[in-house]
Amino acid sequence: MLEGMAKTGELALIELIRQRAGGARGTVRVGIGDDCAILAPKAGDDVVVTTDFSLEGRHFKREWHPMPSIGHRVLARGLSDLAAMGAKPMAAFLSLALPREFAKNRGEIRGLLDGVLWLGVEVGVVLAGGDTSESPSNHILADIVLLGSVPRGKALRRSGARVEDVLYCTGTLGGAAVELEELSKAPGKFHKAKAGEDHPHLFPAPRLKAGQALLRRGLATACMDISDGISTDLAHLCEASGVGAEVEAGWLPLHPLTKKLSAEDGLRAALDGGEDYELLFTAKAATKMPRMLGGVPVTRIGKIVAKRKGRAQVVVVGIDGKRTELKAQGWEHLR
């Protein structure tokens, strides 16, 4: 672990990561430096695990994304999966392959690590290991692994939605897609953007506290994160639960950035735009849902219906009452 670049004289990179990651703490007994990291989960907790690639040219571009944004987004992808299960983060593992030219550009690497570690501190997750290598091409390649804990058997799942449940989401939708569109038209525009500011694409805020509150208060019957857009992710939730769904177009909490678009395009950004990293969840109709969860607004956006042969599994109901099939056409990254 974390020795790949040592073989090409990059011991300094590992040492940089080790220093900046800080020592073992919390459930992490041993972090970077042995063959494996050692974690001590609380007795009676389940451990949830997710892993996500972030590959230059597929998930980000150096010309578009400032280095801290690349690092932030690498970690945010994994954290959002933990949020969807209602989990508390335990440890992150970062595998990082860098183009050869980076050996000479310590500033760029520091920027990327800044992005990872700022968000890591924000949510209290320890960077406990990973791997480093020289990239075989000119692309930055990252793979993030997140481990989290949940009380045994209590993890939020995609499969628990039942007919007549109410459909909710956290935060706002469509902002990430609009910001990415702006980024593609004016790459230099966001080079001074910072984590903590409202940049839904560059610095998304994974909804860990909202997910944990859903789990702790037993509010949700099913939950997942919106990483590929509602049209794709709601189809996954319905498939896993064996149900259908109706989304009310007029109820969707649109991000203010969508106001720059026509009503039609704003709606499409909210439904198909990916990487909002909000939570999509269901609850029994009788459940009294708070307006805010973990500091984030919660909005009712539709309901769960029976899945019937010959009927679209997911339908969007327009403001005019017109019903249209909602086809999965979620975000395909940088296409």
Added chain:
Amino acid sequence: MLEGMAKTGELALIELIRQRAGGARGTVRVGIGDDCAILAPKAGDDVVVTTDFSLEGRHFKREWHPMPSIGHRVLARGLSDLAAMGAKPMAAFLSLALPREFAKNRGEIRGLLDGVLWLGVEVGVVLAGGDTSESPSNHILADIVLLGSVPRGKALRRSGARVEDVLYCTGTLGGAAVELEELSKAPGKFHKAKAGEDHPHLFPAPRLKAGQALLRRGLATACMDISDGISTDLAHLCEASGVGAEVEAGWLPLHPLTKKLSAEDGLRAALDGGEDYELLFTAKAATKMPRMLGGVPVTRIGKIVAKRKGRAQVVVVGIDGKRTELKAQGWEHLR
């Protein structure tokens, strides 16, 4: 998780992996198909975690390595880290990015998965998740994550070696380096090689049972795997333990393949050749060490000495009694 290629029409790949991985079992409660996998570690166990890149052009070449060998080696790298801690494998997570041309070549993908799953079945580890993506270049990119369990606080570590401890290794050394050399000279030669045959480079056997026996029987004071060659890895062990070491050249268990080389080159292959994936460990001088552990021979190869200023940390003692500094010059993959 495991949805990246879905966006480029590769749902079939995910379905293929899901089917071939089999369902959740053992400590894996939920495998592929939700935002995270869910594991239920035994109360009182620590969880150990390791992650390793396998990147085409850095760690393997398609012209040299048959697909099943690529898959086997991806998993073996991670399993060997578990072996070094004395851990039992719980779950594997495979992140896999494939060149676009692979969408049309299901046979190649099957071959790679065959390699991963053959070894997975052999050691009893569940493929519980991962991620898929299209590669941004023409390189196959894999990142393997392994989780294992050890009784709390009992994991074998690099840092426990003490002065006067005896130094041991499992199996034989140098075979992987010699086979790789042969592979580079005659790439077609090994295209029919199979897992289970003695191919130290193409199909290494991680020493899980030997590591588990060391832990269970309390035999070792320190342990790590030999992935980069003894000259590099013994330096890491000595550094972590704050000691020095002497290796007896005449005691090294050379792989039969090294007989094809001069005595000098055979010794270099054993000391600097990487990827043998044997265990390097220390024990108190009073410990009665079995000749075999987990079905693998164990050989005494030297001893731990005090670290002294002005003296080489690791020394190799020749058959003629001549003492030479053993400099870390471990395997640099495909250079």
